[in-house]
Amino acid sequence: MMLNEETTVPDAALPVEEFKAHLRLGSGFGNDTVQDAVLVSFLRAAVAAIEARTGKALIERDFVLSVGSLTTVDAVALPVAPVMAVNTVTLVDRTGTELNVTGDTYWLERDMHRPRLRSVGHSLPIIPAAGMIRIGFTAGFGGAWAAIPADLAQAVMLLAAHYYEFRNETTLSEGCMPFGVTSLIERYKPIRLGGGAR
Numbered sequence: 001m002m003l004n005e006e007t008t009v010p011d012a013a014l015p016v017e018e019f020k021a022h023l024r025l026g027s028g029f030g031n032d033t034v035q036d037a038v039l040v041s042f043l044r045a046a047v048a049a050i051e052a053r054t055g056k057a058l059i060e061r062d063f064v065l066s067v068g069s070l071t072t073v074d075a076v077a078l079p080v081a082p083v084m085a086v087n088t089v090t091l092v093d094r095t096g097t098e099l100n101v102t103g104d105t106y107w108l109e110r111d112m113h114r115p116r117l118r119s120v121g122h123s124l125p126i127i128p129a130a131g132m133i134r135i136g137f138t139a140g141f142g143g144a145w146a147a148i149p150a151d152l153a154q155a156v157m158l159l160a161a162h163y164y165e166f167r168n169e170t171t172l173s174e175g176c177m178p179f180g181v182t183s184l185i186e187r188y189k190p191i192r193l194g195g196g197a198r
Contacts, residue, residue: 006063013145043156050185054190056080056081060138060142070124073123158178
């Protein structure tokens, strides 16, 4: 299994001005934007960390999942949520020849933790020997910061501020995340009941 992010979060979707207010940075000066690039980098780092811990895409973007074998014949679990749409399903053989699967043979089972591509019939198309099935999909709460649930948005702000405040600190333990952040994201973490797509 391989997941690729096809599009990235645009800078314009990140709440730089809100983050400045959160940090209580001064305003009204000629150099108000001098730190914007640094603030964007901390916001991106915080978004990435929250997404990694929760399995949720905060800002909507496109992904491609490539799978070499199915754990069940009628479904493929998608590793990112919430999924807004499945855009393409393609079978790829070992020589790289592609065959598009028509949209009337599958459907999207929406789920906040474990969305799945499901077969309309008894099974999804058979993956060619040494080939793969490639699924293009769009995931995220929305294209704008305002679409993100308030608790996740607050967790990003708290974590980005933590990164900003301790940017020169090298003695923090690996994976250090403030308690307030972990409590805010707790309900969004995937429920681990076992492997497979079920």
